[in-house]
Amino acid sequence: MATRRAxxxxxxxxxxxxxxxxxxxxxxAGLKVVGLERGEPQxxxxxxxxxxxxxxxxxxxxxALMQDTAKETFTFRHAANETALPIxxxxxxxxGTGLGGSLVHWNGQTYRFQDSDFxxxxxxxxxxxxxxxxxxxxxQDWGVTAAELEPYFDRFEYLMGTSGKAGNIKGRKIAxxxxxxxxxxxxxxxxxxxxxxxxxxxxxxxxxxxxxxxxQPSCNLSQPYTNPEGQELKTxxxxxxxxxxxxxxxxxxxxxxxxxxxxxxxxxFELRTGCQVVKINVDNTQKxxxxxxxxxxxxxxxxxxxxLVIVGMFALNxxxxxxxxxxxxxxxxxxxxGVVGRNYAYQTTSSVQVFYDESVNINPFMRSGANGxxxxxxxxxxxxxxxxxxxxxxxxxxxxxxxxxxxxxxxPPGTPSWGSAWKKAVLQHYNHTTVLNIHGSSTAIRQNYLxxxxxxxxxxxxxxxxxxxxxxxxxxxxxxxxxxKALEIGKAMGGQQVVGSPRKGPYNIxxxxxxxxxxxxxxxxxxxxxxxxxxxQSWDVPNVFVIGASNYPQNASYNPTGTLGAxxxxxxxxxxxxxxxxxxxxxxx
Amino acid sequence: MxxxxxxxxxxxxxxxxxxxxxxxxxxxxxxxxxxxxxxWLNVDEAGFIEPAxxxxxxxxxxxxxxxxxxxxxxxxxQLAGAWGAGERLYRSGPxxxxxxxxxxxxxxxxxxxxxxxxxAITDDVRxxxxxxxxxxxxxxxxxxxxxxxxxxxxxxxxPSNIFFQSLLEMxxxxxxxxxxxxxxxxxxxxxxxxxxxxxxxxxxxxDKHGIEFRRPPMSLAQDASGTIHIHVEPPAQSAAKxx
Ligand SMILES: Cc1cc2nc3c(=O)[nH]c(=O)nc-3n(C[C@H](O)[C@H](O)[C@H](O)COP(=O)(O)OP(=O)(O)OC[C@H]3O[C@@H](n4cnc5c(N)ncnc54)[C@H](O)[C@@H]3O)c2cc1C
Numbered sequence: 001m002a003t004r005r006a007x008x009x010x011x012x013x014x015x016x017x018x019x020x021x022x023x024x025x026x027x028x029a030g031l032k033v034v035g036l037e038r039g040e041p042q043x044x045x046x047x048x049x050x051x052x053x054x055x056x057x058x059x060x061x062x063x064a065l066m067q068d069t070a071k072e073t074f075t076f077r078h079a080a081n082e083t084a085l086p087i088x089x090x091x092x093x094x095x096g097t098g099l100g101g102s103l104v105h106w107n108g109q110t111y112r113f114q115d116s117d118f119x120x121x122x123x124x125x126x127x128x129x130x131x132x133x134x135x136x137x138x139x140q141d142w143g144v145t146a147a148e149l150e151p152y153f154d155r156f157e158y159l160m161g162t163s164g165k166a167g168n169i170k171g172r173k174i175a176x177x178x179x180x181x182x183x184x185x186x187x188x189x190x191x192x193x194x195x196x197x198x199x200x201x202x203x204x205x206x207x208x209x210x211x212x213x214x215x216q217p218s219c220n221l222s223q224p225y226t227n228p229e230g231q232e233l234k235t236x237x238x239x240x241x242x243x244x245x246x247x248x249x250x251x252x253x254x255x256x257x258x259x260x261x262x263x264x265x266x267x268x269f270e271l272r273t274g275c276q277v278v279k280i281n282v283d284n285t286q287k288x289x290x291x292x293x294x295x296x297x298x299x300x301x302x303x304x305x306x307x308l309v310i311v312g313m314f315a316l317n318x319x320x321x322x323x324x325x326x327x328x329x330x331x332x333x334x335x336x337x338g339v340v341g342r343n344y345a346y347q348t349t350s351s352v353q354v355f356y357d358e359s360v361n362i363n364p365f366m367r368s369g370a371n372g373x374x375x376x377x378x379x380x381x382x383x384x385x386x387x388x389x390x391x392x393x394x395x396x397x398x399x400x401x402x403x404x405x406x407x408x409x410x411x412p413p414g415t416p417s418w419g420s421a422w423k424k425a426v427l428q429h430y431n432h433t434t435v436l437n438i439h440g441s442s443t444a445i446r447q448n449y450l451x452x453x454x455x456x457x458x459x460x461x462x463x464x465x466x467x468x469x470x471x472x473x474x475x476x477x478x479x480x481x482x483x484x485k486a487l488e489i490g491k492a493m494g495g496q497q498v499v500g501s502p503r504k505g506p507y508n509i510x511x512x513x514x515x516x517x518x519x520x521x522x523x524x525x526x527x528x529x530x531x532x533x534x535x536x537q538s539w540d541v542p543n544v545f546v547i548g549a550s551n552y553p554q555n556a557s558y559n560p561t562g563t564l565g566a567x568x569x570x571x572x573x574x575x576x577x578x579x580x581x582x583x584x585x586x587x588x589x
Numbered sequence: 590m591x592x593x594x595x596x597x598x599x600x601x602x603x604x605x606x607x608x609x610x611x612x613x614x615x616x617x618x619x620x621x622x623x624x625x626x627x628x629w630l631n632v633d634e635a636g637f638i639e640p641a642x643x644x645x646x647x648x649x650x651x652x653x654x655x656x657x658x659x660x661x662x663x664x665x666x667q668l669a670g671a672w673g674a675g676e677r678l679y680r681s682g683p684x685x686x687x688x689x690x691x692x693x694x695x696x697x698x699x700x701x702x703x704x705x706x707x708x709a710i711t712d713d714v715r716x717x718x719x720x721x722x723x724x725x726x727x728x729x730x731x732x733x734x735x736x737x738x739x740x741x742x743x744x745x746x747x748p749s750n751i752f753f754q755s756l757l758e759m760x761x762x763x764x765x766x767x768x769x770x771x772x773x774x775x776x777x778x779x780x781x782x783x784x785x786x787x788x789x790x791x792x793x794x795x796d797k798h799g800i801e802f803r804r805p806p807m808s809l810a811q812d813a814s815g816t817i818h819i820h821v822e823p824p825a826q827s828a829a830k831x832x
Contacts, residue, residue, distance in 0.1 A: 051809035054787035057766035062672065073679045076691055085687040085694055088679040197798040239789030361799045365784060366791035405765040405784050418645040418757055419731065427651055430782040456681060508690040 002293060002301040008034040011292055011306035013277045013321060016101015018312030018547045018568050020255035020263055025572035027268035029580065034304060036275040036294055039098030044256055048246030056404045060244045065105045066094045071459040074316060076509050078470040079447065080333055086456045086464065093515040095314045099273060100255040102314060102515060107243040107369030107401055108219030108252050110162045111558035112153050115146035115182050116381045120554060123381060124391055136446045137474060138343055139391065140553045143525040143534035146182040149566045154185050156565030160253035161225035161233050164188035164217030178214045180376040193222045193236065198362050198434030199373035202398035205492035211375040216399055218370035219253035229262045240402045242369030252369065278460055280309055280325035282541060289544050295460060308543050315550035319450045319520035320465040328531050328540050331449050339531045341451045343444035343519040344467065345555040348475040352436040352486045352500030353410055354493050355429055362434050364403030372399030378482050379557040390477040393557050394440030396486045413499055436486045440479055442555040445472045450520045471505045479503040516560050518552040533587040535574035536567065542585045547571050625662060629669035634707045638664060640723045644730050645760045653777040655760050663763030663772030673700035695747065699755065705745035706752035769810035769820045779806040
């Protein structure tokens with residue numbers, strides 16, 4: 001029998017980025033909130049301090065801050081007619097564990113998706129006609145617009161202190177910023193970070209080709225900043241240990257540096273760590289959640305009743321929790337019916353290497369997680385897709401984040417993978433190579449989806465989430481076209497040799513690509529194609545809100561987290577100003 | 590395993606004593622040139638790993654290779670520790686071979702994978718060549734490693750290409766990781782490529798484009814006198830759990 005705790009006004013499933021943000025809004029509104037986090041508590045001091053944090057083997061290779069796959073992982077196959085096998089070691093994507101979630105070890109590349117992303121189906125049809133979208137491509141509108149989200153984007157960036165340069169303030173174009181961005185209400189809270197050498201060469205080359213380079217918006221701060229929560233962030237030192245590491249300098253915006261001190265000192269909030277949530281409990285009407293069941297740090301089963309359930313467990317885990325709790329109809333790819341697990345998408349990335357001669361010192365180790373220069377000329381629908389016959393785009397940029405040598409030791413094509421020639425090539429090119437990223441969108445197609453695995457279980461005996469995914473033809477075409485554009489820019493950068501190849505199938509889960517998994521609990525205005533409404537409220541069980549990149553109907557060109565921050569504030573605002581006044585569905589069909 | 594005391598003896602006795610070791614070695618086992626005290630590798634395994642990593646990352650005019658940088662010590666410590674025991678490896682069956690793009694699907698921990706493979710390699714090399722791997726010429730060693738890399742050989746249940754990839758990965762890790770883990774001795778790998786290691790403040794330099802950065806590297810396990818203290822393989826769990 002489970003031990004039963006006193007009822008909370010709200011329970012948070014996961015205290016990562018979403019949990020910390022929504023928890024803060026709800027306690028501020030006077031709710032008693034319990035935060036359940038499966039991992040350990042962790043803080044800048046003492047946990048992220050140097051020099052032990054600067055340990056590439058432990059953090060990058062052994063992945064010390066990530067979900068422990070011995071206990072819990074995912075299964076993967078390319079197509080529904082194959083047997084999915086467990087991902088026995090995570091590699092392609094790396095969800096975090098512990099207080100603060102994946103934001104602890106993110107890079108801090110912070111963007112806003114564009115209005116054309118939020119209205120993708122409508123926009124594409126309007127511009128290119130009804131027949132432009134292939135039959136198996138299930139892209140759809142989000143049910144929100146960039147203009148509606150602007151105040152929430154703004155609030156998120158001011159929480160984080162994001163360093164960047166505006167390109168469009170209230171419709172007025174600003175030189176030096178991103179000319180393609182939708183209007184923003186004001187400048188970024190802090191100016192851009194310093195520009196490294198490789199980025200400067202990219203800027204020059206891109207400009208010479210007529211493109212519009214701008215500094216990457218960064219949550220590694222360019223100068224000290226005090227946010228509206230009273231938290232003080234410091235200046236980034238370009239230490240080169242950002243992605244996969246905690247920041248020792250209080251210079252990366254994370255839950256730890258922007259929110260948690262305020263949240264944890266609020267008497268309305270109770271944090272419980274080491275708590276593995278296994279199920280959302282629903283009453284016998286199937287329309288109201290009564291709380292959750294979790295396994296506590298000592299292995300005991302505990303029931304936590306709550307009036308409001310906030311699911312913020314990272315995109316993939318959000319989908320799994322709904323499936324385990326039987327909330328919403330699971331997606332069936334054969335009939336195309338059902339919604340939970342539908343429209344799983346990813347990020348279509350590729351890279352171009354520019355090899356210089358030994359007189360050009362790139363110093364790749366002098367980097368932050370987000371201090372490059374890029375162009376948005378090929379993002380989303382910022383270019384004419386008519387003659388190209390694909391949907392979506394990519395940003396192209398010199399956005400290197402480190403020169404840590406286990407992961408980074410580039411050699412030109414034709415170099416053997418070991419032996420004398422390999423060693424010579426590594427020594428010759430390590431400090432004289434720069435890399436361009438082509439960071440592309442991912443369309444949803446009927447065949448790609450998530451469900452529960454019939455065979456493999458986690459340490460608590462629950463089915464793992466099964467991923468059925470391969471790169472859609474559309475995205476392969478997009479990658480081919482844009483990798484060529486990046487090669488042209490690379491050639492204009494004056495290297496000796498410029499090489500790169502587009503993303504091709506089959507999807508390989510053994511290579512890191514991004515932790516930008518999206519979809520599966522899609523938001524929208526039509527319950528037959530979405531799991532949550534435009535306020536991220538479950539259509540089926542209205543006192544459950546599901547918040548994560550799992551809400552994205554498809555993935556856009558930019559990194560997802562800036563948009564997730566806006567959505568989390570948007571949903572929290574709807575809960576506080578609408579739902580709490582009159583609990584029940586916020587949208588009626 | 591009685592290897593520890595014998596290795597301690599070898600270490601104390603120095604290079605000249607290597608020949609003497611034959612007497613106290615297990616009968617019919619050939620001598621290894623190793624003078625290093627390992628905690629997990631046995632004498633045959635060390636007799637394979639040491640020359641193999643020397644071929645994977647050879648010493649040259651620029652500086653030490655994997656062997657000289659003590660990468661065998663790194664591999665030994667890793668296999669002896671949490672990593673070798675399958676830390677963070679999902680180990681529930683059913684076990685089924687998938688496509689390479691689905692990742693590792695063998696039922697072995699890294700320690701089991703290395704032990705099985707190296708036992709099979711020792712027998713295989715001796716059967717075909719009458720001598721141990723260490724005694725082959727460099728060209729023959731390279732040819733043997735290439736054959737492993739190409740796959741096709743079964744090494745006690747481990748496809749040889751999978752073993753080879755693991756060995757190569759661990760060699761590169763040991764060469765480039767912090768010397769705290771036993772390899773990259775004297776930060777020799779970092780010095781050769783120009784990576785400053787755990788040192789990490791470039792605020793004033795990042796916009797001095799193309800600057801030649803000459804600061805000597807720094808290890809995270811280095812004390813005030815510059816001595817590097819090798820960790821007893823710390824498990825890769827979260828920082829909070831580690832303390
Ligand atoms: C290496 C890396 C680099 C990244 N870089 C960028 C970047 O530069 N730009 C960008 O836009 N995005 C980046 N991201 C993505 C970004 O980190 C995520 O989008 C963001 O953290 C998602 O927030 P979340 O709240 O949904 O999930 P998380 O922040 O991961 O929080 C989820 C929390 O839920 C907890 N949890 C999960 N399951 C359970 C359970 N059963 N019971 C209790 N608790 C549970 C987890 O432990 C975790 O703490 C990066 C991610 C990674 C891994």
